[in-house]
Amino acid sequence: MTADAESDLGVEWMLAYQSGDERGFDRLVEHYSGRVWALLTRFLGPVSSREDLVQEVFLRVIRSRSRYEPSARFSTWLYRIAFNVCVNERERRLGRGPLFEGEPGVPQGADWEDPRGLDPPAELERSDAVEAVRRAIAELPERQRMALLLARYEELSYDEIGAVLGSSEKAIKSMIHRARETLREKLAPFLQEEKTG
Amino acid sequence: MKTPECDGFRAELARALERGEAQPLSTHGHLFSCRACRSRLEEETALDALLLSWPRVALPAHLARRVLSRLARERAEARLDDLLGRVPEPVPPRDLGPRVLADLAARRAPARPWLAVAAVLLVCLGGALLFRRVFFPASPERNGLVVEAEPEPELLEALEVLENWEVVTSDDLDLLLAELDPIEWTLLELGADTGG
Numbered sequence: 001m002t003a004d005a006e007s008d009l010g011v012e013w014m015l016a017y018q019s020g021d022e023r024g025f026d027r028l029v030e031h032y033s034g035r036v037w038a039l040l041t042r043f044l045g046p047v048s049s050r051e052d053l054v055q056e057v058f059l060r061v062i063r064s065r066s067r068y069e070p071s072a073r074f075s076t077w078l079y080r081i082a083f084n085v086c087v088n089e090r091e092r093r094l095g096r097g098p099l100f101e102g103e104p105g106v107p108q109g110a111d112w113e114d115p116r117g118l119d120p121p122a123e124l125e126r127s128d129a130v131e132a133v134r135r136a137i138a139e140l141p142e143r144q145r146m147a148l149l150l151a152r153y154e155e156l157s158y159d160e161i162g163a164v165l166g167s168s169e170k171a172i173k174s175m176i177h178r179a180r181e182t183l184r185e186k187l188a189p190f191l192q193e194e195k196t197g
Numbered sequence: 198m199k200t201p202e203c204d205g206f207r208a209e210l211a212r213a214l215e216r217g218e219a220q221p222l223s224t225h226g227h228l229f230s231c232r233a234c235r236s237r238l239e240e241e242t243a244l245d246a247l248l249l250s251w252p253r254v255a256l257p258a259h260l261a262r263r264v265l266s267r268l269a270r271e272r273a274e275a276r277l278d279d280l281l282g283r284v285p286e287p288v289p290p291r292d293l294g295p296r297v298l299a300d301l302a303a304r305r306a307p308a309r310p311w312l313a314v315a316a317v318l319l320v321c322l323g324g325a326l327l328f329r330r331v332f333f334p335a336s337p338e339r340n341g342l343v344v345e346a347e348p349e350p351e352l353l354e355a356l357e358v359l360e361n362w363e364v365v366t367s368d369d370l371d372l373l374l375a376e377l378d379p380i381e382w383t384l385l386e387l388g389a390d391t392g393g
Contacts, residue, residue: 020279025272030261038254054260055267062268062275126250133251151215152248158215173211180214183248184240191243 010074043086080164129190136186144179206234
């Protein structure tokens with residue numbers, strides 16, 4: 001077991017569950033379901049099936065419990081499952097229109113926490129920028145997108161992202177470099193504003 | 198124009214971006230003499246700021262509780278699987294294979310005379326069937342249906358007599374005799390005398 005895995009509560013709970021302690025699984029769901037939800041939301045957009053997908057991720061945890069080995073942080077293993085679920089979902093939805101457009105009847109504003117302390121014009125400007133960021137990230141190839149999301153929003157190291165995506169650290173570095181290049185191009189007008197603001 | 202110093206700075210920038218700490222590089226000495234790298238650092242820090250402007254994802258209420266409730270059945274099945282998996286494998290007794298083989302061999306030997314008896318019975322049955330076919334041929338068949346042979350006329354007559362006999366020997370005999378007039382009595386007695 002690595003040092004990361006040793007000091008990880010997720011690993012502890014998963015090992016407890018593996019040895020038959022059901023409370024371990026309860027804790028895993030209580031602690032990680034929100035993080036999985038957030039990752040799915042950023043990766044797939046506010047699709048209505050997210051709760052089913054969170055359920056699917058934990059269902060796979062149940063089914064793989066006997067094969068689990070604590071070689072890294074629990075979140076690394078869980079995000080790998082979540083990524084596979086995301087890819088399956090994306091393939092399932094191919095041909096059903098743009099993936100990241102949100103779904104009819106799903107209020108997109110309700111998917112993000114309310115930013116406090118901004119006056120209305122600043123709020124509007126900010127929401128434009130957020131929408132641009134959201135769209136630019138959605139248009140990235142899926143592995144680049146997941147790599148960037150894990151690095152930026154889940155604070156995983158490149159090594160851990162490599163474990164999630166099944167790539168080397170060097171490949172992840174290159175993936176994120178290309179993702180940032182694309183984003184710099186697509187978000188150029190907003191970057192100017194950030195620089196001057 | 199890109200210089201070796203630029204390459205060094207870009208490598209440092211990449212490492213800082215991996216840690217999410219590009220901002221401290223703004224005081225890097227190379228930036229005073231390189232406008233391109235300065236601009237690159239500004240773009241990268243602006244991009245980081247923009248990415249961080251994407252707000253935290255709002256979680257639905259009671260998400261964990263709902264997920265746990267929806268997974269209750271699967272967990273129960275998984276527990277059952279675990280329990281079944283913990284049942285130890287039965288250990289066969291030593292030398293089970295050779296013993297079973299020896300037992301089978303012992304059972305196989307006396308089974309052979311029965312085969313012979315069965316064969317003899319089959320031959321007898323075949324002979325009986327052949328005998329029956331030769332000496333008691335089957336009824337003719339028409340269109341695959343077995344039909345009975347036409348009865349002989351003598352047989353029909355005999356049957357008719359028997360039917361009449363049935364009438365005479367019925368419960369109504371006394372009534373019939375009581376209704377006979379003397380001439381009929383006479384005829385009846387004459388018939389009885391002549392065997393008619």
